[in-house]
Amino acid sequence: MEPNQKTPVSILSGSLGAGKTTLLNHLLATAGDRTLATLVNDVGEVNVDAELVAEGSELELEGGVAELSNGCICCELQDDLETAVVRLARDRSFDHLVVESSGISEPAPVARLFTTESRVAARYTVDTLVTVVDTPAFLESFGGEETPRRLGSEDDRPLSDLLVEQVEVSNVVLLNKADLCTESELAAAAELVGALQPDAETIPTEFSAVDPDRLLGAGLFDPKRVNDLPGWKRALAAAAGDHGHGDGAIGEERDDHGGHHHPDEVYGVSSFVYRSRQPFHPGRFAAFLEGLPPSVVRAKGTAWIADNEMRVSIAQAGPSVRATARGPWIASLPPVERDMYRSNRPNLEWHDEHGDRQTELVFIGTDYDESALRAGLEDALVNDHEWSDDVDLEGRFPDEKGVEVVVREP
Template identity: 80%
Template sequence: MNTDTGEEIPVTILSGSLGAGKTTLLNHLLSNAGDRTLAVLVNDMGEVNVDAELVAEGSELELDDGVAELSNGCICCELQDDLETAVVRLARDRSFDHLVVESSGISEPAPVARLFTTESRVAALYDVDTLVTVLDTPAFLEAFAGEERPERRGDEDDRPLSDLLVEQLEVSNLVLLNKADLCSEAELSEAEELVRALQPDAETIRTEFAAVDPDRLLGADLFNPGHVNDLPGWKRALASADGDHESDGSSDHGHDDHGRDGSGDGDHRGHHHPDEVYGVSSFVYRSRRPFHPERLADFFRDLPRSIVRSKGTAWLANNEMRVSIAQAGPSVRATAQGPWIASLPEVERDMYRSNRPNLEWHDEHGDRRTELVFIGTDYDESTLRAALEDALVTDGEWETDLDGPFPTEQGDEAVIREP
């Protein structure tokens, strides 16, 4: 495809933590581009270290306005300004068939994909082809399934490696299990299981030194803009459990006692809906009774390593914020998303409810509820459910002041557990 034709230019977006093999992959693609002319947009030419044999004679990566002409006709660019400006300028000034974007300053591919798919001057020029995550497979297993040990950090980011990996994986179309030569067959199978649990639709390819057929990444047409927000495995598990909940005739409306035996205010037992994915399963926990904040924090601090991912919204006693909880391996973080609608003044509350006719509403508690998804392997679900039940407030604690580490102001974040 030539940019002079006015057709949209396909884009492959790469992500992966430091040392996973992105630079090796970029060099491999440039060396094996065939008849394609590639433009590779990278964050830092010094970090990328494109193979000197690919660089046009005399350029020696002395960039002219951030662009190096490579000997095979490809273009390599450094991201000197914002991404939107860079890709528009590339399409205007250069002729190429396919754009590969990798920026170490952006930890996961979804924000980049949104730039290319939302209404903008960029979306009119480009078409996202595939979101690719390159995994350092031994490090991935270490973060999620190995023995507990200090984690290595990701690209220019102060979050734990497990956080970065999960965010990259959950929106990927294609995952390269790189450094496969450093893993046993059993370890590679385990890595494939974990990837499928986090993102069921992702294709996986085992690679050594990021050697992969370029056709698997360029022109694969795996990206669907309408599905990017529905890809994560935890969303699938929650949606599936919702369907099970709606079909089984149970209801948590109209109950006015706070019994903890499951016969009172509804479905805090949750609805078991195993999502078997090559030995990895999930379950959803729901409750119409708030948690004691310190006991819930203790629950997540003691969460077994067999739980690789948990995510959802928690109702905390004496906290009018909807608190989202995101656990990835040994990392647990909580964010105050905003107030419960039930806590708003009556006029505002009624307005919100009228605009959301499908909102589940409890006669007494309104929209306050807990919904948490847990994904893992070889865990004892009954033990985890019992521990969650024990973390709920007792009748005597319901209206008392309770302290805990969770945020109480919208937008604030708290680290509940660090690696």
């Protein structure tokens, strides 16, 4: 590599057992003239993946693999990760760095380490974000067959939610274990990936075998777009452009139809956006979320909950739904603070009565009944009687800790 030239980095993510370590060993065995450095993370006391890579590639562990143990490289061990990659660049000469994150890591925070102003960014440039998917498990998870999980804190994330977020920021998704799927199942999995991340390239693989040129030196990562990749963000943006935001007051006609998007209807994957300037009844909205059909693969956005001055973020993936308080509505702040925030956000949509309070939710799924979902959402809204008579709205949503997890029965 030329002096002062930045080293490209490929970041591998995926669920536990999907085939990340098998892929890393495959890349080491087929890299050709490239000299690869690898950084492997595991979450246990013993870094099993690092041992497997070292054994499979016939490398000395300390000479070829920089290991981090007992934590996730995108959070607790962020400082250790930075130290490790800087040390690698200082001590060894190589053409490409491959980072295998643990099965419970998000790739975006790892990528940001290499793109923000730091001693790491001065030496490296992100090349490609790769997610390895266990295709049969992926289809099963979003077909409503996954065993329900009940979680009680924000630190305990549903695996389906994490998998979706790994796919949503990917440049390349390997549909691994393709030999265990039919052609129809592979096509359905590819379309699901396309709905979650429209620009992702999908590659069916067996034992994670793929041409290394498609992952190393592909130059697919764009740091300016990493936050705009997910399909749900694009659906919201497209609906806003096509239909505008609903701004009707309570009792007036509201534009809550949103947009409807069909990425590719061959397998029935589509999306729609729901907007409303009327708040949800906390109990009825929780019941609606709990009753979401398995055909809804992803729901994401912000909800306005009655009797709650906090913006509530909704994140559903497969059988789990998370509702998290994300801070107050600007309209609920004291006048001076509210006006300051508004002056700093000239493009903020503002309703004369409700300010910035509104619901914006996007739903992505396969062959769902959109009219039934819209009717359920309408029924979950606070009605005019409840609003005008100041009826006591039982239950708070989310709870006092700010997190509520709703688990759908399969």
